[in-house]
Amino acid sequence: MAKRRPFGRVRKLPSGRYQARYRGPDGLDRPAPETFRTKREADDWLADMQTELRQGDWRDPDAAKVPFQKYAEAWVAERPLALSTAELYGILVRVHLVPTFGRLAIADITPAAVRTWRRARLDAGVGPTTVAKAYALLRTIMGTAVSDELIRRNPCQIKNGGTVHTPERPTASILEAFAIAEAGQARYRALVLLAAFCGLRWGELIGLRRQDVDLDAGMIRVRGSMSELNSGQRVYKAPKSEAGKRTVAIPSSVLPVIVRHMKQYAERGADGRVFVGAKGATPRRNHFNLLWHKACTAAGVKGIRFHDLRHTGNTLASHTSANTRELMTRLGHGSSRAALIYQHGNQEREREIAAAVDEMIVKALKRRPGPNGHAGGTDG
Template identity: 80%
Template structure:
């Protein structure tokens, strides 16, 4: 009596003694298992799993995931609806940190073990933890898209908190530190330092300010965008990353005279005139200013302080005014949670009260400042 004919797939014994399993996929193509099996039972079990996947609609074309990672990643970056600076960052992370290891591997061949080995090798090679975290987060997102595309069943990026950026605690400049740096800075950049510290504005927001954004009568600055510099040297004006970035920030009264003085001496004329302009009439570049910044810090004996750390100074001073978390987020243009966007527009009156609280701390610090050191032009003791 003839044996019962198999209803799904075929199994045959090879000359090597191992067993090969094949089946016809939903696309009508005859597809062999990616490996041979030691026993016929193992081959039958594999076919049973494939049949279950087809019945449940979970079957994936095994050839689809044979696309090289670099080809897939480059296309992924090109298709993302992101700004130029983010696209540039993604491109660098793929080219420098992901492609050398995964570039020629197919999407299907990237395993959790391979991802773990890559991450460890990057850290052991001295690559900064922040950079590795960003590269891992990008890899995880790209592979997540491959899962959505039906190329792979599971994301191989399984490292807990692998994409978390642990930013080390940065130093906070005191009020007197800020004024010491101001004294040592070139006159055209003194207001920039003061606004960076006491209004907690970012570098890009400061150099992106136009005369129309500064209301001297009300003592308010309206932030509506920022200047970003690409690796190519090209500079672009872009909107904030979130709606919370668009905000009005009150200027503490103690530094307002210096801002007025700056607008009269150095800002370009006209409503669209730039507030901060370099000595040669161009928008200041970050690398050039960093040289001036480090020189001023060294002159007054302040070490390891970045210009961006002034934001931490401003945040700290504002937090001492009993401002709520929502009010602080509004002043700093941050939106760490979706719900916070609902409250992005803090009241103008409360913003002025926060600035007055910061101002009181400035005045108190300046009163205790030794007379022998002098004072920044346009400020009061």
């Protein structure tokens, strides 16, 4: 017969092990999740449980029995995510997390299981960046489970497990950026130069409208970007942080190319698209990449991706007298917290930075021989 105790009770099982039971705050009779080798171990477990109840730390053990797949899918569905982010999270959950953790209860996911899963993903040839993103998502989901009081401790304990280690990318020189722009299709010349000397991202460039380009002031207003989903759908969205909303000055040496582009290729009307494909469609990244590689080959430039042009803009701006805050303003960097500081960048100071960048462009172009031995122009 089970022995009565001030809190809970312990009984010896036919196997010789001991079972501990207690009445939870919900009124239900609950057994310990495991049996014990000795009565002393069972007593100690009950003492710990009593302490948790007194301190208000008790968690319903049944709540953590929810399968990971159900919890993770609900986690993604409940959050106000951008479509592209929701799509990415859905793929990470479905392809990389559910096959291993899907049927496991939240409470049964252990640090050892997480370490084994991560190693298996890497050994299977999954890219380190993808594994890092999947791990970071798993850690965030399990962190929510801790906040929901389903589990006590996040099982994702791998130091820097969610850190993406990427090799330093090359930086295109001023002359290389102009060479690529001039070797490619004329309708994309302005796109390449704005990426290189204003630090605009692909999505920001494709999302530009005529009203965002002030040719008189030589300024571009970045209000959002165009994102392309795996389904092919394009979505215009606001920047991830307020710092992404910014006004960028165009270097004077590049401005004539932008003026010509607006006259020849940009759509009419305030809401007209600045960059349009030859058949009138918004350019797609995969199609443009083909043109990009052809232009790089024709220009004799190797190993440069389109996004690397942002490094060019960043490097040139950093060589001016701009401070960290001004550089972050120009490039649209910053967390939501930092955006309160960075989003109000001084336009006059932005023009000064652009002027300093322009001086470097002019000097570089003067060293490049043109058809008649003179410096090559930027408006051809």
